[in-house]
Amino acid sequence: WSLNGSNAFYNSGNVGIGTNAPGYNLEVAGSFNATSIFLNGDAIASSPWTVAGNDIIYNNGNIGIGKTPGYTLDVAGTINAANILVNGSPLTSGSSPWSTSGNNLFYTAGNVSIGTNSVPSGYNFAVDGNIIAEGVTILLSENWPDFVFINNYDLWSLYQVETYIKQYGHLPNVPSAQDIRKNGVQLGEMDATLLQKIEELTLHSIRQQKEIDSLRVINKKLTDQDNMIKQLQQRLEKLEKSN
DSSP: OEEETTEEEOOSSOEEESOSSOSSSEEESSOOOOSOOEETTEEGGGSSEEEETTEEEEOSSOEEESSOOSSSEEESSOOOOSOOEETTEETTSTTSSEEEETTEEEEOSSOEEESSSOOOTTOSEEESSOOOOSOOOOOOSSOOGGGGGSTTOOOOOHHHHHHHHHHHSSOTTSOOHHHHHHHOOOHHHHHHHHHHHHHHHHHHHHHHHHHHHHHHHHHHHHHHHHHHHHHHHHHHHHHHHHO
C-alpha cells in the first residue's frame, strides 16, 4: 500500500470487498453506492455510458461481444435471452407479427423481402437475387393434370398441334416467350402444364405403338402371302418344265 495525500493505493494484486479471492483489480461481492463511476477516465455522466434504473446504456458507436463490432450490437457466439424486442414489441407477444415454435421463426403479417425493400403486388415473399435449396415443395390449389387420362379428354391430333405451332410459335396452353419475359414463370402452374404435355405425348406414343403393332401383324401376313405366292410360282415353273 502507498499514500498520496488523502488517496491510498494498492500497488500489487487485486482488491476484494466482501470476498477474499478477487479475480479482478476490484471485485465487490454485493451492492455498492457511489456518487460517480469512471469509464476510460470519464465519469459516466460525461461518457457515452449512462445508467437508467437497472439499465446500462451506451449512447455512441457500436458494441461488440467477442469481436470488433460492425453493427450496433455484434455478438460472436450464442445469445441466451428470455425475450427479444422487435420494433419495441416482444418477439413472441401477441402484438408482434413474429412468433416462434421450436427452432422455427414465423412472420404472420405483411410480406417478406430479401435484397429489396418492396414486394410486388399479389406476392408474400420476394428475393432480389438467386436462391439455392435442396428441395422446394409447392402445394397447388388447382387439379393436377390427371384429367388427360379421362376417356372423354379432347386430345388434339399431332396435325392439330403442328398447325397451332405454325400459327402461334409455341405449344397450346403453354405461355409464350413474350409472356414469360413480362410476367415470369409460375413454377407450380408450369410444372402442371409441362406434365400435361408429357401425358398427352404418352397417349400419342401409346396410340402409335398400337398402330405399329397392328402394322407388324399386317406386314407379317403380307410376308407370309408373298412367300406362298413364291412357292406356288416355283411349283408352276416345275410343272411347266416337266410337261
